[in-house]
Amino acid sequence: MSSLRYGYITGPVLGALWMVVLSTTVSVAMSFATGDAFRPSILLSLVWGALGGGLIVAMGRNMMIQAVIAVAVIATVMIGFGPMVTGDNAGMFSSIFGAAVLGGTFAVSLAVILTDITPGELTRHEFEAAVIRFLTGFGYIFFTAIVLIPFYVMVMTSLKNQAELIQNPLDFSIDLSKGWDLFRSYDELFRQFNFGTYLLNSFIISVLTVFITLLFAIPGAYAVARLRFRGRAAFSRSILLIYMVPMIVLALPIYIAFSMTGLRNSLGGIIMIYPVTTIPVALYMLQGYFRGLPAEVEEAGLMDGLSRLKVIWKITLPLSLPALASVSLYVFMIAWNEFLLAFMLLDDPTKFTLTRGIASLNSSEIPRQHLMAGSVIATVPIMALFLGLEKFMTKGLTAGSVKG
Amino acid sequence: MSDLSPPRGTGPLAKREARLAWGLLSPTLIAVALVVLLPLLAIFWISVKPVSLADLRAPEVVLREDLRGDAEAVGDEANIRYRLRNSSQEQPINDVSFTDTIPDGLTVGALDARCSLDGQALSCDLGDWEPGFRENLMIPVTVGQAFLDGGVDPGDSEPAIEGKASSVLTNNTFTFENFARVFDGDEFWGVLGVTMFYTVFGTIGALLFGLFAALLLNKEFRGQGILRGLYLFPYVAPVIAVAFAWILLFDPFSGSANALLVQMGVTSSAINFFGERPLALIMVTVFEIWRYFPLSFLFILARMQSIDTDMYEAADMDGASPFQQFWSLSVPQLLGILSVLFLLRFIWTFNKFDDIFLLTGGNAGTRTLTVNVYEQAFAVSNIGAGAAVAVVIFGCLLLFSLFFFKFISQEEGL
Numbered sequence A: 001m002s003s004l005r006y007g008y009i010t011g012p013v014l015g016a017l018w019m020v021v022l023s024t025t026v027s028v029a030m031s032f033a034t035g036d037a038f039r040p041s042i043l044l045s046l047v048w049g050a051l052g053g054g055l056i057v058a059m060g061r062n063m064m065i066q067a068v069i070a071v072a073v074i075a076t077v078m079i080g081f082g083p084m085v086t087g088d089n090a091g092m093f094s095s096i097f098g099a100a101v102l103g104g105t106f107a108v109s110l111a112v113i114l115t116d117i118t119p120g121e122l123t124r125h126e127f128e129a130a131v132i133r134f135l136t137g138f139g140y141i142f143f144t145a146i147v148l149i150p151f152y153v154m155v156m157t158s159l160k161n162q163a164e165l166i167q168n169p170l171d172f173s174i175d176l177s178k179g180w181d182l183f184r185s186y187d188e189l190f191r192q193f194n195f196g197t198y199l200l201n202s203f204i205i206s207v208l209t210v211f212i213t214l215l216f217a218i219p220g221a222y223a224v225a226r227l228r229f230r231g232r233a234a235f236s237r238s239i240l241l242i243y244m245v246p247m248i249v250l251a252l253p254i255y256i257a258f259s260m261t262g263l264r265n266s267l268g269g270i271i272m273i274y275p276v277t278t279i280p281v282a283l284y285m286l287q288g289y290f291r292g293l294p295a296e297v298e299e300a301g302l303m304d305g306l307s308r309l310k311v312i313w314k315i316t317l318p319l320s321l322p323a324l325a326s327v328s329l330y331v332f333m334i335a336w337n338e339f340l341l342a343f344m345l346l347d348d349p350t351k352f353t354l355t356r357g358i359a360s361l362n363s364s365e366i367p368r369q370h371l372m373a374g375s376v377i378a379t380v381p382i383m384a385l386f387l388g389l390e391k392f393m394t395k396g397l398t399a400g401s402v403k404g
Numbered sequence B: 001m002s003d004l005s006p007p008r009g010t011g012p013l014a015k016r017e018a019r020l021a022w023g024l025l026s027p028t029l030i031a032v033a034l035v036v037l038l039p040l041l042a043i044f045w046i047s048v049k050p051v052s053l054a055d056l057r058a059p060e061v062v063l064r065e066d067l068r069g070d071a072e073a074v075g076d077e078a079n080i081r082y083r084l085r086n087s088s089q090e091q092p093i094n095d096v097s098f099t100d101t102i103p104d105g106l107t108v109g110a111l112d113a114r115c116s117l118d119g120q121a122l123s124c125d126l127g128d129w130e131p132g133f134r135e136n137l138m139i140p141v142t143v144g145q146a147f148l149d150g151g152v153d154p155g156d157s158e159p160a161i162e163g164k165a166s167s168v169l170t171n172n173t174f175t176f177e178n179f180a181r182v183f184d185g186d187e188f189w190g191v192l193g194v195t196m197f198y199t200v201f202g203t204i205g206a207l208l209f210g211l212f213a214a215l216l217l218n219k220e221f222r223g224q225g226i227l228r229g230l231y232l233f234p235y236v237a238p239v240i241a242v243a244f245a246w247i248l249l250f251d252p253f254s255g256s257a258n259a260l261l262v263q264m265g266v267t268s269s270a271i272n273f274f275g276e277r278p279l280a281l282i283m284v285t286v287f288e289i290w291r292y293f294p295l296s297f298l299f300i301l302a303r304m305q306s307i308d309t310d311m312y313e314a315a316d317m318d319g320a321s322p323f324q325q326f327w328s329l330s331v332p333q334l335l336g337i338l339s340v341l342f343l344l345r346f347i348w349t350f351n352k353f354d355d356i357f358l359l360t361g362g363n364a365g366t367r368t369l370t371v372n373v374y375e376q377a378f379a380v381s382n383i384g385a386g387a388a389v390a391v392v393i394f395g396c397l398l399l400f401s402l403f404f405f406k407f408i409s410q411e412e413g414l
Helices: A007-034 A042-059 A063-078 A092-113 A124-157 A162-167 A176-192 A195-226 A232-242 A247-261 A267-292 A295-303 A308-319 A321-337 A340-345 A354-361 A368-388 A390-399 B012-047 B145-150 B177-183 B187-217 B224-231 B239-249 B256-264 B279-305 B309-317 B322-351 B354-359 B369-379 B383-408
Strands: A038-040 A084-086 B061-068 B077-086 B093-101 B106-108 B115-118 B121-129 B134-143 B160-165
Touching: A007 A038, A007 A042, A007 A084, A007 A092, A007 A124, A007 B256, A038 B256, A042 A063, A042 A092, A063 A084, A063 A092, A084 A092, A092 A124, A124 A368, A124 B187, A124 B224, A124 B239, A124 B322, A162 A368, A176 A195, A176 A368, A195 A232, A195 A267, A195 A308, A195 A321, A195 A354, A195 A368, A195 B012, A232 A267, A232 B012, A247 A267, A247 A340, A247 B012, A247 B369, A247 B383, A267 A321, A267 A340, A267 B012, A295 A308, A308 A321, A321 A368, A321 A390, A340 A354, A354 A368, A354 B239, A368 A390, A368 B239, A390 B224, B012 B383, B061 B093, B061 B160, B077 B093, B077 B121, B121 B134, B177 B383, B187 B224, B187 B279, B187 B322, B187 B369, B224 B279, B239 B279, B239 B354, B279 B322, B279 B354, B309 B322, B322 B369, B322 B383, B354 B369, B369 B383
Parallel strands: none
Antiparallel strands: A038 A084, B061 B077, B077 B134, B093 B121, B093 B160, B106 B134, B115 B121
16 A cells, blocks of 8 residues: 555556546446447556546646646547547547547546645655545446436436337437427326326325324324333334334235225225334334423423323424424325335226336336336426425434334 | 321322323324234234135125026916026035025925025025035026016025135134245245345445445535435335336346447347346345435434534544544444444345335345245235245344344434
8 A cells, every 4th residue: 555655656546547437437428328339448548547647746737737638538539549439330529529528527637636646755644635536536426327327217218219229228319309209108108098197196195194194103202202101112112113024024914904805906995004104104203303302392381281282282293393394205205105015905007006007017018118207207206306305304314213 | 197208109190191192102003003913913824824815715605596488478487597606616615595585476386495485585595515516596486467567587686695604714724834835945045045145235235335425425515415315316216116217227138238338348248137147136236225325325424414523623633544534533433323224224125025026026036035925925826825934034023123122222222
């Protein structure tokens, strides 16, 4: 390790690795965007990256050097000897664009990574700071890529037809001249596959689940958090125990019981089951929050002659609105995304929830485009809700422990 | 002399509080008992029963009634035909009997020995039926004017049927064959091995990725909120949507991942990511990590942001390098949340069903215990065997949670 701590070694090594990261990233991004053949050349990336790193360390980080590096990268890519290789079929414009992006980002970001790196011996602090900046850059690219790619594929596939995709699975460019015809799958799902009904079913079930869950969990959480009774400690532990029971173990007897009582295939049955799966989570999250509220306010209420129930209604609940919001959001998410029970208990296509509806699209007779369009329909509302209320979600999830 | 010792036992006020507490908790307790405890008991019961999917429909008497022969003029002879059948091919039905009303104006002729007539009410006692039993019972009748006027068909009156069928779910037949089946051969150990691989690597992977992501976002910068929201996407999106997106992405024929790998020269032919051993198992584990790193990330980030920054400044002053600070300051502070997360995620990953079921259906060496429950109960239609697997899962979980509670009592209650 210590031999690495010299500027003229650290610079080229980090430069080489960073070039590999960037050329791979830009190649993948350009391939996904245009469908053309971009690929990184690992060996040349290492060589050019090391040269760039060495240059920045040796000459200092100024605009001139950065410009030189950027231009050099673009030029080598264009003559086919650079860190990124473009296929013959790639268009002129996309080649230049890819090369420019690669050269520009490399020159700018490497200079940032190699801040304070001087040719001579480095302190441990300087060296590690540079490595951390490199890892940070890599981390942002890596996580953003792994999170975005599946969703990108989902959305784009829903807009393209099967034949186009088999021809070139990487070509996600969409033909904007088609206009509304791009959304044909969505149109068909709503018109022929009942997705309007499924959307409504999912929404009603989720909202009802939230209300029923809160109705049960609020008094329960209050009792566990505030009231003294024998078995309180044991109780708050067994809540945790309950959500360690796997759903599939419960689903089997529930399936049998519902089959025998005729509750299978009814939304009523689903609404009976869903809240029970979320009550323990909600109770646990809420009792954590209730404990954090000052008891003095409630005691003042009691002194002034309010009953316990009135205290809950008039004092505790208004104070815990943020917690109620996050619990509601979380329960809504669980109910909206629930798949197993809906899959096992619903067979009648007029009563499906969204997740069950998507499962029914998974057949060889229905184009993949529809399957992805269905997935987008299920994903967009929950994402929109979640992004809008992200603060609540983050707080709520970490306030109490949460099932996943 | 009055007693001056402090009051013992619970006073009326405390009693009232306890009563209120139980009152507030009772709806939850009842609901949980009905939907969690009852099914758990049922699982144990079913696991020692020879139940198959078909047994869920109890055998019943199927009866169809029609009028055979001409019944158009007074004095015509006709037959009321009852076609009777035991719906089950395996279960007998005992003490079958039915009663029916003969329409006005039909005079019953020679009656079957097992039937009796009281006015217009016909009742027949048909005894015990073998599995798959079927019979046509004829009741000869003579048509009278009232029948022709009334326009009532014999089939219009619904016969009342009785019969005792013993359902395999409630009778006294017990078997250990389900468990024998589950533990039989190498299959069980294979399934257990797959489950452990998936659980251990899925959990550790999600923790490490979560830790890495949390380290990235543990500083203030513009766009931090957006990135934090973005990194939670895999966890928030419906599992079915992202699972299918992954299947499509890694499809051997039209998947983008394969096209990309071929283009980059990593592989020359398409890889069947979800169809080959042992790649499929690795892929479902990677999916598990991808889907659940956001959860670990969120918890670890929350803990990180509550660590006092003074400590880091002091360490900086003393010349500690960033990595030293991480190892000697951050890691010890995070150890609590990391171990709690590990235990929780371990159990939940162990319980995971949807993800593998959607990605591979348990094929290509990815059958975990939970998928096995479904496989046995619905694919093989042997509910009893499925329940037996569920009992095994439950046993494992009890073991884990004993360990868990012993451990978590030392950590801050998460």
